[in-house]
Amino acid sequence: MKEKLRHFIFSELIFHEAPETFGDADDLLEAGLDSMGIMRLIMFAEKEFSVTLPDTEIEPNNVRSLNALEQWIQLAPRA
Template sequence: MSDTATTQILAFIKGRFPDVEIDASQDIFALGFVNSLFAMELVMFVEKTFSVTIPNTELQLDNFRSADSMAALVERCSAAVAV
């Protein structure tokens, strides 16, 4: 998993919640940070920042629970484009 992707995603999340300490493995849904609008913002951020298109099959909650899981998604989507 890309440390750079994880760092960028975590910075985006922290930018929305600057008063909260959060690490890359924490479940942002369980913490109550995500509503439907922020979920869409996460998708848009990931696609734009990493120049990937997230297929509908990958639009699953588990892929967006943490910065680590989103970085893994970026890696999979990037690998699919490279093939």
């Protein structure tokens, strides 16, 4: 899951000089993930992993890193 997220984020949402060096715990928001990026990421994750990410859980802490994202998506209700 993390690799799929990583691939989507760095090919579609964030422009990074060397995505392979970006750590699983590194800060995606500092790296440039913005509100439109978060929306696209949520649309991607809901479809790709067949989950529903609840409106009220869309918080910076849940999308801040690849680790946080993976944990959030794993705990989300199935669609």
